[in-house]
Amino acid sequence: MMDKAKNHKLILLWAIPLALAAVLLTVAASMPAQASLDDTQATRSEEYTADLKLANLSVALTENGNTRSYTDNKTGELYKEPLLQDLNGGNQLSFGKRYQEDLAAFNDGTQDEYVRVVINKYWWDPAMNQKATQLSPDLIELNYLTDDWIVVEDPASAEQVVLYSVRPLAPGESLSFADTLRIDPKALEGSIRSLYTNTGEESGYVTTDYTYETYNISLDVEVSAVQTHSAEDAITSAWGIDMNNVAGTGRAIQKAE
Amino acid sequence: MKNMGKRIVAVAMASVLAVVAVAGSAYAYFTDFVKTEGQRELVFGYSTETHEDISDDGTKTITISNTAITEAMVRVIIFGADMDDPQGLTEIVAGGNWSDPKHASDGSGYIYEYTKVLAPVGQEGSTTEPLQIKLNKPEGQSGLEEFQVIVIGQCSPVAYDDNDRPYGYIWSN
Numbered sequence: 207m208m209d210k211a212k213n214h215k216l217i218l219l220w221a222i223p224l225a226l227a228a229v230l231l232t233v234a235a236s237m238p239a240q241a242s243l244d245d246t247q248a249t250r251s252e253e254y255t256a257d258l259k260l261a262n263l264s265v266a267l268t269e270n271g272n273t274r275s276y277t278d279n280k281t282g283e284l285y286k287e288p289l290l291q292d293l294n295g296g297n298q299l300s301f302g303k304r305y306q307e308d309l310a311a312f313n314d315g316t317q318d319e320y321v322r323v324v325i326n327k328y329w330w331d332p333a334m335n336q337k338a339t340q341l342s343p344d345l346i347e348l349n350y351l352t353d354d355w356i357v358v359e360d361p362a363s364a365e366q367v368v369l370y371s372v373r374p375l376a377p378g379e380s381l382s383f384a385d386t387l388r389i390d391p392k393a394l395e396g397s398i399r400s401l402y403t404n405t406g407e408e409s410g411y412v413t414t415d416y417t418y419e420t421y422n423i424s425l426d427v428e429v430s431a432v433q434t435h436s437a438e439d440a441i442t443s444a445w446g447i448d449m450n451n452v453a454g455t456g457r458a459i460q461k462a463e
Numbered sequence: 464m465k466n467m468g469k470r471i472v473a474v475a476m477a478s479v480l481a482v483v484a485v486a487g488s489a490y491a492y493f494t495d496f497v498k499t500e501g502q503r504e505l506v507f508g509y510s511t512e513t514h515e516d517i518s519d520d521g522t523k524t525i526t527i528s529n530t531a532i533t534e535a536m537v538r539v540i541i542f543g544a545d546m547d548d549p550q551g552l553t554e555i556v557a558g559g560n561w562s563d564p565k566h567a568s569d570g571s572g573y574i575y576e577y578t579k580v581l582a583p584v585g586q587e588g589s590t591t592e593p594l595q596i597k598l599n600k601p602e603g604q605s606g607l608e609e610f611q612v613i614v615i616g617q618c619s620p621v622a623y624d625d626n627d628r629p630y631g632y633i634w635s636n
């Protein structure tokens with residue numbers, strides 16, 4: 207008898223508030239309709255249409271003004287074309303000469319962004335289909351534009367260089383990070399080889415074996431972008447650096463206004 | 464016991480709500496990246512051909528032609544003519560882009576460098592301007608000895624200095 211009374215009390219404890227809430231919600235939902243029916247002086251707001259554009263963060267890579275890599279913002283697919291094909295108009299390359307190689311990051315999105323570029327340059331052995339790690343990447347020289355970029359070279363990796371934009375890129379803005387490419391004439395080092403006839407006498411000409419012969423120069427470029435909101439945390443999270451002192455260089459990335 | 468369980472659930476839900484409410488900064492950041500690569504082959508096959516044409520009056524005309532698909536720098540080393548001719552029977556005429564003669568380092572012969580880059584074979588500028596060795600025939604002079612003029616043509620890969628000026632890499636190092 208006592209338990210039944212107790213249960214009854216508990217049920218009422220839950221039921222009453224629930225019922226009250228249901229009533230209140232019903233009244234609140236019907237009030238705007240009721241008000242408009244009752245008040246003949248009520249005004250209707252004009253109809254407005256608004257286009258909602260979601261902010262899009264996107265970056266592309268250009269070479270001498272031509273897009274070489276970008277992301278299709280609808281499908282998310284990465285498109286890319288090979289670098290270096292137009293170097294010296296496709297003609298044979300000479301040593302020591304500076305060829306135009308304008309590499310730039312392009313903001314093809316709709317919001318400001320910070321940009322990082324990772325470049326790997328190396329010699330490639332096409333016969334073995336692998337990197338020729340015994341040859342010096344230092345002989346492939348890119349001229350970096352250090353006014354707008356912080357250059358970080360890894361002493362442990364001769365082939366890799368990382369660059370950080372010192373300021374954000376606005377939508378539609380392009381920022382070049384390198385403008386020329388040069389192959390150091392030291393790549394011409396070799397040994398002179400004389401050609402002999404079958405009789406063992408010297409023939410009429412002398413040839414040279416070159417150390418870097420049969421190898422290709424190679425360039426890999428990766429461009430990444432990060433938002434400017436909460437820049438310090440975003441950059442640390444995405445790239446693992448402190449924007450106030452990038453990789454111990456003493457240079458800082460400017461905060462967005 | 465039942466009430467205790469309900470209380471724990473209620474406290475847990477309230478805690479979650481409180482954490483969400485005070486969570487100010489976002490923990491996911493917008494990023495994007497693109498990547499590509501490229502290669503270029505380097506061609507080292509340098510070769511040239513030295514031509515010597517002798518006319519009826521004994522004048523030897525020398526030209527050098529590029530026979531490879533790469534640019535080249537060229538020079539000639541001449542033995543036994545002009546300043547190297549003790550009998551004074553020969554004279555070298557090297558105008559245009561031929562340099563003034565330099566004595567070879569080992570003391571024999573004179574070097575004439577062609578200062579302009581030879582274009583790859585088949586392109587304009589792939590052959591040098593002529594360099595002539597003229598024979599001065601003194602009339603009625605006796606006691607002349609036979610002499611020989613030797614011409615050696617050399618080619619080198621082109622290298623460019625910091626001012627973008629070309630030079631022959633092999634004979635500059």
